[in-house]
Amino acid sequence: MSRVERVERVERTVMFPSTSASARENAAFTAHSKREDVDWNSLDKKKFFGAGVGVFSGVTLALYPLSVIKTRQMVSANATQTSAFGVVREVVKERGIRGLYRGFGTIVVGAIPIRVVYLSTLEAVKAQTNALFDTYEVANKYRGAADAAGGATASLVSQALAVPVDVISTRQMVQGMRHGRETAVKAVEGGGAVAAEEVAFAGYRNGIDAVRQIVAKEGVRGLYRGFGVSVATLVPGSALWWGFYGTYKRTFWDAAPADWRDDAKTTDAQVIGVQVASGVCAGLSSGFLTTPLDVIKTRLQVLSGQPGGEGTNLSSTASMIYREHGALGFFRGVRPRMVSVSVWGTVMVSVYEFLKRSSKKEEV
Numbered sequence: 001m002s003r004v005e006r007v008e009r010v011e012r013t014v015m016f017p018s019t020s021a022s023a024r025e026n027a028a029f030t031a032h033s034k035r036e037d038v039d040w041n042s043l044d045k046k047k048f049f050g051a052g053v054g055v056f057s058g059v060t061l062a063l064y065p066l067s068v069i070k071t072r073q074m075v076s077a078n079a080t081q082t083s084a085f086g087v088v089r090e091v092v093k094e095r096g097i098r099g100l101y102r103g104f105g106t107i108v109v110g111a112i113p114i115r116v117v118y119l120s121t122l123e124a125v126k127a128q129t130n131a132l133f134d135t136y137e138v139a140n141k142y143r144g145a146a147d148a149a150g151g152a153t154a155s156l157v158s159q160a161l162a163v164p165v166d167v168i169s170t171r172q173m174v175q176g177m178r179h180g181r182e183t184a185v186k187a188v189e190g191g192g193a194v195a196a197e198e199v200a201f202a203g204y205r206n207g208i209d210a211v212r213q214i215v216a217k218e219g220v221r222g223l224y225r226g227f228g229v230s231v232a233t234l235v236p237g238s239a240l241w242w243g244f245y246g247t248y249k250r251t252f253w254d255a256a257p258a259d260w261r262d263d264a265k266t267t268d269a270q271v272i273g274v275q276v277a278s279g280v281c282a283g284l285s286s287g288f289l290t291t292p293l294d295v296i297k298t299r300l301q302v303l304s305g306q307p308g309g310e311g312t313n314l315s316s317t318a319s320m321i322y323r324e325h326g327a328l329g330f331f332r333g334v335r336p337r338m339v340s341v342s343v344w345g346t347v348m349v350s351v352y353e354f355l356k357r358s359s360k361k362e363e364v
Helices: 003-007 022-026 045-075 084-095 097-101 104-135 144-173 181-187 207-218 220-224 227-255 268-289 291-303 314-331 334-358
Strands: none
Touching: 045 084, 045 097, 045 104, 045 144, 045 291, 045 334, 084 097, 104 144, 104 207, 144 207, 144 220, 144 227, 144 291, 207 220, 227 268, 227 291, 268 291, 268 334, 291 314, 291 334
């Protein structure tokens, strides 16, 4: 089997909750893909999750401002969308550099149990499904169903933890931001548009305070605002990412010089280069197409927690966006989101595979 053919077998990842479970053992193709994949049971879990906390937190630290930028662009009701640099200037002027990391603590702390639950659930379901397939002697070419079962189950289970973290962090990101137009008018009972535009989004002292306020005002359901939209966003997002990734990968290999496709001559740098280029392009494409759902989800999660927003739902949020900005309103924040999806998808895949290899138990 040539190296290029092996690349075809190794393309799904843990970083996307709705993606199939082969993401866990076949994450991203790297220079060492010809080596045997690291089995989940052969990992030192404490080392894996322990190292993962630091590594993933570091990646989050570097990319988090992109999430703040796209979130504030999506929520803003101003007629003219503020550019990414404009958002950065506004945030830094009002709150300093720390303003670009509003909600960061919530994300980092919340991601720890989410990651443990997701990975553990995925691998357990995958193992059970494969055992069932062994019993009925299901051919290997159909074993993707086991991956899908593990990925789907893990995604649903992890969302129970992920959505509250998303709701809280999203509201923290826009804390202190001016409302504007229709959103603001609804926020001030009996007030006019001028007065309303001076109203800022309510905020919280920290994550714990956010939980207390949300539960007191909206009940436990408030922590799950946009749950359905979140699932609807992640599932097609993951499917599109991997679909585009495979397409771009094959296209790049077909367009590459002949010696690149020769297993004896293909270098690690060439393989990784194709992987990275495919991941970036896949992120740009899927990030663009799934932005409308993300805009609705973000607005719903934020506005439902503001004065006058108690009755906010999926249809009312979508209608508000269309009235305020027309069809283009559903693509607010699309550029930083495309960049974020591209970078996260490519970096996280490589990081996950590296952690698995470095955390393998030593054979006795």
